[in-house]
Amino acid sequence: MKKAIIGTLALTLALASAALAQAFTWPASWTTAKPGEAKRGGTFVEATISDFRTMNPFLSAEADSIPDRMTLNGIGLVTRDPTTGKWIPYMATSWKVSKDQTEITFKIRRGMKWSDGKPITADDWIMTYRIHMDPKVGSNLRDSFFIGDKVVKVEKIDDYTLRFVYPKPDAEAFAIASYSPWPAHVFGPVYEKQGADGIKKMWGLNEDPGKIVTWGPFVVASYRPGERVVFKRNPYFGEWNKDAAGNPLPYLDAYQVNIVKDTNAELAAFLTGEIDQMNPTTVEQIAQIKKAINAGKLDATLKVNASPIASSQFVVFNWNKKSDPFKERLFRSAKFRKAMSHLINRKAVVEVVYGGLGTPMYGSVYPVLTQWINKDAPKYPYDPEAAKKLLAELGFTKKDAEGYLVDEQGRRLEFNLATNAGNKQREEIAKLFVDEAKKVGVKINFRPIDFNTLVGQLLSKGPDRPFDAIIIGLRGGGLDWPFGSNVVPCRGNLHMWNRSGTCLDPRETLMQYYYYKGRTTLDFDQRVKIGYKLQEVEGELLPIVYIAGPNYHTAWNNRIGGWHPDKIISSIWRSGELPLLYRAK
């Protein structure tokens, strides 16, 4: 597969002249459509739950933004091949890594044009980088150019050559280099003249769509506040993006995203064909879609349990409780945490909370990242008997009048548990945990609390922090190195269990060691091996007790074709590539 791309690339390279674009060919393996099958024209309609905030790529901070929608989720020089997960050149044609692995030089594809017809050159990347890096702009991407406290530099060699200089070899080197460029001829003059304030005033939601410029397949045509954004095809995109048969992409004339703030309304829109695609999140929605399909009311395809979703749910215990040495000793004990893991009935969580469509979790790597999962890492599944045994080893052998476990000194095994109020699924998980724990004699006092208070407690620093245990989740975490840069290292601000600032357990130090070792390893396979080791230590220490997560499901109306083949439909690769979608009916 990969050979095929390089083959085409080589061929186009040979043909390339200044006038002719070097084309990127979208591999046939990324779509179910046969080459030449796709028709041209038509609109694809999607829905999103939250309103868009801005069209300005330097200000957008939300997970789903108009700039991201225009640039295929913010890719640039390189992109990932969903069939292998590896980085491949996209707006670049090739790259070279220096011997010490701290410099990567990219050759930029020639002949690419902005949606206003101006050529795309190295200057665009440089200007984009400069604006992102200006702290006064407050770009969300700024932090991605930092490795630790040191900055990644982007240098222009010539109009079609860029060099990225890293402070040290880095696992995320390509992810960092993949940021999307924005037109220097639009942003540059404003930035030079008015600085950050000028940038902040640009491309708000009421900007004239005619002024929006992108390299991506679609460019904004209109936006109605709180209702929908309509994108139209960027005619210049097809000059350098071809399908396997050599046809220009995208096939569609337009692409539309409706803002639907209520999941029931979204389901109604999908069932009646107003939107073409949705990712049902509950078994009830799936049942409704299935029912409509079975009854012949809806011509759609439903992929249930395509993969686990890329996020985690877990219980974290507070190691910094100077004011309560009894609890502190308890929470710092790996045996205690393993006992707690044995008390979490993950099967029941999946059944009750996720309606049977979920996946249990035992470690920090999301189950969807199959390449990264070390199946041999220690696991502590639901087993009340094992929990009882571990707790007895900790001295909790007797029960008091109310039936709760006490130690020799008569201290009851009791702690508080919190999660953010209003999160029904987490509250239900907590309920299951509390009830299971009660059965073996562990008293858990559960209180849902305000999200911001919860975060405040979780991120508090020092030797005495205000919580016992919290159920929370994390998103993010990449395919390159799925361990959090501020989670694993002992000084990280999301090192939630221990924020004393130093490693307290030798296994924490070891995890931190493996974290940095993997992070500075550029070779993928080697990095996976280090990741395996890290997971083994993590399993021994069990700093966080993971619970379970829902699965990713997707459904589309059969009006639209060109979706991913089944094996690459997942919460990571989603259901399809926008440029390859086409109107089938």
Next chain:
Amino acid sequence: MGEYRTKSHWQLVWQQFKRHRLALLGGGILLLLYTLAAFAGFFSPYDPNFYTLSPVYRYAPPTPIHFRDPATGRLTRPFVYGLKKTLDLNTFVEKYTEDRTRRYPIRFFVRTPDHPYTIFKVFRSDLRLFGLGEKATAEGARLYLLGSDNFGRDLWSRMVYGAQVSLTIGILAVLVALILGLLLGGLSGFYQGTRIRLSLPLFARATWRYLKAGEARGPGRVLRVFGRGILLVLSLVFWLGLAAGLLYGLVVLTGYSGAGERVIEALLMVPAALWLLSRGLLVPFTFDPDDLVMRLVEILAAIPGLFLLVTLRSVFPSDIDPLMTFYIVVAILSLIGWGGLARTVRGMVLSLREMDYVTAAKALGVPEFLLILRHILPATASYTIVYASLAIPGFILAESGLSFIGFGITEPYTSWGLLLKAAQDGGFASFADRPWVLAPGFAIFLAVLTWNFVGDGLRDAFDPRRRR
């Protein structure tokens, strides 16, 4: 006519109320609902938080109750069959079928020693009106009158327990709103036009007169002199503090402004500070309490209710016992609801205080608070009662709205709003596949409807013009 004269006001009202058939019907249904809520444990076959994990009876439908013996076809005591669960892989929905091999009679006045309950948190009991008994429950049989939720908890039991919250929340919120509204509205109306002094300026003659008056002989003289001295100090600290605070604010604010703006800010705020200073030192500050209360009412009316509901909820600490959240919800609801009542009561008091019987009582030297308590507020009783009965359904609805956006009652307690929210979360499946989960919505509907009937009946009964 002679016969009527012997009847008291309340007898008349009751007589009129009885003629309002819808109101009587509503009253009857409400009585039933409140009885159910009060003896929730007795009327529910299960503990509202009872569930088992093997198997999980997720969203089981209402259990069919059989009255005929399948073998003989004759009427027998009602019974249910065992419950069998399979997962329909085609639609991803659990399917429940009857296990005809097992038969469980429904038992009345059954005891459940493993699951006791309390009435009003005082009396412990385990007697339930109906149920299958502990043995059948342990064998996995269930009697779900209204199906179960995602944990497999009995929805009927949860609804009966939810009634405790939903039905009392309205009454409690109305009570608090009534107290606030009557108190503030009454005071505001009664004292309208009387100016209250809120400062004891150091250099004003009135202040010294006031202090002198305190030295008059009489019981508690020492305390009085001392107290007035403290008031003087407090007034000084308060007003000078305000002025200083404002000036400090000015200094900080100018740090964020351009040169031109600084002049304007100084021009606005220095006089304001001087004014405050003068109230503390020279001129007494007086105000009309009516103004204050009415401005407060206006302010509360100005802020959108939804906004107040949600933001106030987030101000109150949520790191508290779930029962506390119940009281907080009550407090928030009443905090929003008292304004309208206060305004109307004020209007009534304004005209009442000019009535002859009030001026007469005043002339007789009846103390003011007794005057308000004995003579003025009772005259607003009929309006108050009608207001209360019509406001309760509003509060019941508000609670369901609050639960809908996730700011209401929390587990392990439950309310109709919370149960309706669960139905809403199920989306269309709740309509299509398990309509019985909408029952809490029907309960809300019933309660709101009947309270309105009763309120209307009361209004007609109290209103002499509407008597028939």
Next chain:
Amino acid sequence: MGAYLVRRLIHLIPTFLGATFLAFLILQLAPGDFLTRWALDPKIRPETIALMRHNFGLDRPVLVQYLIWLKNLLHGDLGHSFMYQQPVLEVIWPRILNSLILVGLSIVFLYLIGIPVGVYQALRPYTPGDYAISFLAYFGIAIPNFFFMLILIYLLVQFKFAHGWTPFPIGGMTSQGFDHLPPWRQLLDVLWHAVLPAFVVVTADMSSLTRVMRGLVMEVLGQDYIRTARAKGLPQRVVLYKHALRNAIIPVIATIGGLLPTLISGAGLVEVVANWPGMTPLLLDAINQQDLYVNTGIIALSTFLLIVGNILGDLLLAVVDPRIRYG
């Protein structure tokens, strides 16, 4: 009259300051701020959050923030939205217009249906028709609006399944391709979308209006001058419209001014369920995300409108009722 207006406008100032400061205080008392939820993003460094907090001015004392906000207000600047990175007015304005359409239409429905129905009930009290209408009206208040809307949407989906088309759109405010329609078609399109949610909103208020109207008309019909008019032999129609209705309607007119702030606070949760891009979804978002200035801006506008509405109501009353004069 002029003096009265001036006095009312002066009263506006403390109310306005009180309401906005109260809102400001409540918002700031709530734990955390707009940036708190960023802290859980593994990709964002704490230094960045501190920097943003400074840029947003969230590290200043509450009173100073409020004073700065007031100062900017004098320039006609309601502040900057954190979420949208835009001036608050630009964010709120389109939403106000949208809510205005929905609430406006529902008010039209309310008076168009409520007044005649109330009059009908007053003319035939205690008949089956009267009871039936009362019951329907009760039904309207007793069912939570958002839930009623959800039921209607479900029914629409079923209708679509059965017949392949729907009499009303399923949520939203405009059809696809709205921007290419001629203006009159655009207007029709929006109204067509607004009918169902407006109807749902009306159901909640209908009972109180019909009840009030019924009571008022019944009361007026019992008055001596009506009896006199009838005794004079005036036709029923004239008695009703010229004498009774004109007097009965006065208190109802006084309530119109009070509706002004509801115009901008939106139609409530119906907007969320019906996917109507009005004020409520924005307000909920802003509260959730603690977008301080959007919240305060909405409060400021609604306070202003409430007071103006009250004044307008009083003036309207003076116009329709010659007995009322303001000095």
